């Protein structure tokens with residue numbers, strides 16, 4: 001691992017943001033819009049469903065946390081797509097850059113995006129809905145960290161698929177997380193799922209985080225068990241996805257498709 | 264006797280049933296310009312991509328600076344670079360930003376001076392602040408050459424580097440390549456479909472056909488051996504014979 005090579009890639013992406021409106025919108029405008037729409041829906045529902053306590057708190061909290069996961073995944077996958085679109089992969093991998101350094105740079109970009117998006121959403125929720133994400137207290141930190149790591153796993157997985165299958169797989173960059181959403185139990189408890197789906201959701205670290213979040217918000221217990229599960233599953237999943245990325249990378253070099261992806 | 268900077272032995276690449284590069288062996292000496300000649304699909308680009316570690320060979324060995332590429336990828340790639348008419352650089356960055364990113368990627372010292380030098384050498388002043396998207400194809404080629412020169416490599420792989428350049432710039436690039444070879448002992452592996460350029464540039468030529476080396480030597484030696492008037496006639500003879 002050489003820091004200067006990771007730094008070079010990060011600099012290259014930051015240059016992009018400096019003068020690209022769509023990319024800046026991705027960070028600032030879309031999360032804001034998400035929040036506005038869901039915020040209004042929440043307010044509306046809250047008016048007619050007063051029997052569900054803390055409705056707004058649940059919904060907005062879940063929404064903000066889910067967005068962390070989503071942006072974290074995007075930070076990885078979009079950074080790879082940028083190189084693909086720029087036909088820059090050949091320049092990168094004919095340099096001393098290693099696949100591990102490449103992944104580290106995408107992870108750095110992911111952290112950058114998540115940080116920006118959380119600030120935007122946190123501030124907006126507070127300004128417009130008088131909602132303070134910090135009601136979750138110190139638990140917020142391990143929740144967010146776990147979701148970000150889940151986002152990395154999904155991001156690395158998606159990146160491998162795009163590398164392997166090329167252009168046809170590009171749409172996965174945006175759709176893959178939504179495959180995980182139903183089994184992440186973002187807006188409803190794990191209990192409402194049918195038994196077989198419950199088993200699937202159970203191996204998804206994000207589901208444990210959202211269970212934990214509900215426990216904290218409803219004051220019905222400590223999320224420590226949830227967090228232990230989330231951490232364990234996250235560790236296993238991330239390692240597996242990184243291993244799979246390396247395998248795919250080697251496979252593409254054998255097929256000669258690394259220099260051709262995106263063509 | 265000096266040792267070669269690059270040594271390829273029994274290199275082979277198969278894509279499924281099809282063999283693109285078949286038992287190819289050659290050396291490049293310090294300061295030598297080796298031309299790789301051959302009809303479309305002969306395996307020139309595939310060979311270069313294997314030398315750059317972008318394609319894994321099916322068998323055979325690649326050694327540079329006395330090290331095996333498979334086990335010393337980082338050390339080797341730090342000292343080589345490549346350019347081609349067919350590659351691109353990130354379009355949304357300016358020319359200068361692109362060069363800075365490359366310089367950082369290779370961990371170069373003294374980046375500002377190096378970028379200034381290379382911009383001057385390749386006469387890129389008037390478009391150095393331009394967004395890469397707005398470059399003409401010849402300017403783009405110059406940028407990819409600049410990125411290759413910037414890292415001061417010991418071996419340069421050039422895949423049809425002058426294909427989109429106007430004659431004046433192409434001439435200057437050739438002069439620059441020869442000058443670098445003379446002053447710093449740069450070794451170059453070169454492909455081109457321009458036979459005059461091949462004759463002018465190459466100390467030695469390897470003729471590839473369907474992945475195999477069918478002739479090797481100086482341009483003059485090859486021309487004499489095939490009993491033709493010039494390299495172009497040799498090329499036509501070999502290429503047409505193979506298509507029969």
Ligand SMILES: Nc1ncnc2c1ncn2[C@@H]1O[C@H](COP(=O)(O)OP(=O)(O)OP(=O)(O)O)[C@@H](O)[C@H]1O
Nearest residue numbers: 255256257278283302303304305306307308309310
């Ligand atoms: N990834 C790949 N999968 C399958 N076949 C491939 C792949 N890459 C190259 N080939 C085949 O290998 C052969 C050699 O291709 P290569 O690009 O090396 O030729 P070349 O000598 O550079 O030709 P040109 O003069 O047209 O550039 C071609 O028949 C090509 O179709």
Ligand SMILES: [Mg+2]
Nearest residue numbers: 307308309422
């Ligand atoms: Mg070629």
